[in-house]
Amino acid sequence: MSEAALMILDTRRLLCPLPVIRTQDKVETMEAGDSLVIQCTDHGVINDIPAWCRINGHELVSIDEQDHEIVIEIRVGKTS
Amino acid sequence: MLSPKLWTTSTMPNTSNDKPQRKAVALVSGGLDSLLAVRVLQEQGIHVEGINFYTGFCVEGHTHAIRKKDRAKPKRNNALWSAEQLGIKLHIIDVSEPYKGVVLNPKHGYGANLNPCLDCKGFMVKEALEWMNKHDFDFLITGEVIGQRPMSQRKDTMPVISKESGAGDLLLRPLCAKLLPETKPEREGWVDREQLLDFSGRNRKPQMALAEKFGFTDYAQPAGGCCFLTDANYSSKLADLWQARGEKTYEIDDIVMLKIGRHLRPKPHFKLIIAREEGETNFLRGYRRSYLSLNTISHSGPISLIDGEANDEDLELAARLVARFSSGREADLVTVEVRQKNGEAKELKVKPLSSDDIPKEWYV
Numbered sequence: 071m072s073e074a075a076l077m078i079l080d081t082r083r084l085l086c087p088l089p090v091i092r093t094q095d096k097v098e099t100m101e102a103g104d105s106l107v108i109q110c111t112d113h114g115v116i117n118d119i120p121a122w123c124r125i126n127g128h129e130l131v132s133i134d135e136q137d138h139e140i141v142i143e144i145r146v147g148k149t150s
Numbered sequence: 151m152l153s154p155k156l157w158t159t160s161t162m163p164n165t166s167n168d169k170p171q172r173k174a175v176a177l178v179s180g181g182l183d184s185l186l187a188v189r190v191l192q193e194q195g196i197h198v199e200g201i202n203f204y205t206g207f208c209v210e211g212h213t214h215a216i217r218k219k220d221r222a223k224p225k226r227n228n229a230l231w232s233a234e235q236l237g238i239k240l241h242i243i244d245v246s247e248p249y250k251g252v253v254l255n256p257k258h259g260y261g262a263n264l265n266p267c268l269d270c271k272g273f274m275v276k277e278a279l280e281w282m283n284k285h286d287f288d289f290l291i292t293g294e295v296i297g298q299r300p301m302s303q304r305k306d307t308m309p310v311i312s313k314e315s316g317a318g319d320l321l322l323r324p325l326c327a328k329l330l331p332e333t334k335p336e337r338e339g340w341v342d343r344e345q346l347l348d349f350s351g352r353n354r355k356p357q358m359a360l361a362e363k364f365g366f367t368d369y370a371q372p373a374g375g376c377c378f379l380t381d382a383n384y385s386s387k388l389a390d391l392w393q394a395r396g397e398k399t400y401e402i403d404d405i406v407m408l409k410i411g412r413h414l415r416p417k418p419h420f421k422l423i424i425a426r427e428e429g430e431t432n433f434l435r436g437y438r439r440s441y442l443s444l445n446t447i448s449h450s451g452p453i454s455l456i457d458g459e460a461n462d463e464d465l466e467l468a469a470r471l472v473a474r475f476s477s478g479r480e481a482d483l484v485t486v487e488v489r490q491k492n493g494e495a496k497e498l499k500v501k502p503l504s505s506d507d508i509p510k511e512w513y514v
């Protein structure tokens with residue numbers, strides 16, 4: 071069995087919904103069970119990325135909010 | 151808030167088990183009309199997925215998150231919210247590059263401001279059609295209602311959108327379908343025309359009643375339109391940008407900047423973008439490698455960027471203007487740091503302009 075991958079996506083300075091779009095496009099290239107860490111600066115992602123995960127069946131692992139930066143980890147779900 | 155009712159292929163009403171499951175792609179803007187249009191089709195057992203286009207001018211998200219005062223209540227993305235309420239997938243597609251052609255050269259012209267609604271709708275339906283073909287869906291739907299918008303949603307312009315997009319009779323508008331010629335999904339019996347609607351005009355009551363019937367309570371009701379191009383202030387800033395550059399062009403950074411800060415144009419060949427508060431200052435600071443920037447250092451004040459070419463005399467004027475917006479506005483001299491894109495910086499000691507020195511026309 072191949073090991074789950076961990077990838078990092080830098081969306082800093084991009085405004086919503088671009089971080090969601092970049093996340094969506096990245097996830098399309100990944101396998102179920104892989105993890106993606108998304109670095110963001112637009113606070114809109116705190117609502118948008120979890121909503122996007124719920125809609126598309128991905129798991130929100132964590133949201134870590136520091137001063138100017140938000141780091142979100144998600145786990146890729148099964149895509150149909 | 152309503153808990154979303156999930157419609158999956160297995161839970162959707164299926165009128166007949168021997169019929170193949172038909173699939174529709176819906177243009178989901180985040181407003182009430184597209185929300186209702188999707189639900190009307192779900193009621194008929196159609197599998198629907200949403201598509202939402204990022205043009206660069208969308209009102210969704212964006213600057214709400216930049217201004218610090220708005221941080222406490224970050225805006226939800228209404229398209230994502232709608233999709234969640236409907237239990238459908240949403241595909242958000244970045245069309246900002248090809249969309250330039252629509253904004254710069256609309257075949258059907260602009261509406262009240264720089265909104266090229268008719269070309270825009272045709273473009274979006276065309277993009278959705280390509281997505282539909284690629285993903286093996288059967289037809290397209292939109293939440294359009296006859297007579298609702300002056301340019302794109304008229305009985306005479308709706309066929310233009312169907313025709314120019316190439317979608318033809320694969321484009322169904324469930325909310326006003328009964329007032330329009332039959333489309334292929336109706337003709338083929340994929341959907342029952344009788345259960346579609348006959349909404350028209352600007353009266354929103356029928357939509358609100360239908361929303362209540364379906365149990366939607368917290369939907370978005372955007373005033374004016376779904377993008378900044380319908381906004382008069384925004385459009386005048388865009389027109390100013392084109393005039394100053396001597397040609398109609400823009401980059402994504404330009405159109406984002408038009409939403410941020412005060413814009414003052416003291417000379418035809420340059421303008422200043424001055425942050426209005428801390429959130430904007432933080433955001434503009436990220437652009438110091440792309441624009442020449444000014445910052446007061448003897449007094450607290452906002453960061454400012456220069457868009458255009460400024461010579462030494464212009465920089466002196468810009469520094470005096472920036473000093474006017476700092477806490478040193480009444481001081482004899484204010485020290486302003488002028489920073490090149492490569493990080494090289496020099497200091498200017500200037501007398502702040504008085505408010506009388508700033509003509510109204512400078513404000514873009």
Ligand code: SF4
Binds near residue numbers: 270302374378379
């Ligand atoms: S309001 Fe903006 S997004 Fe909506 S149809 Fe008009 S130009 Fe397109």
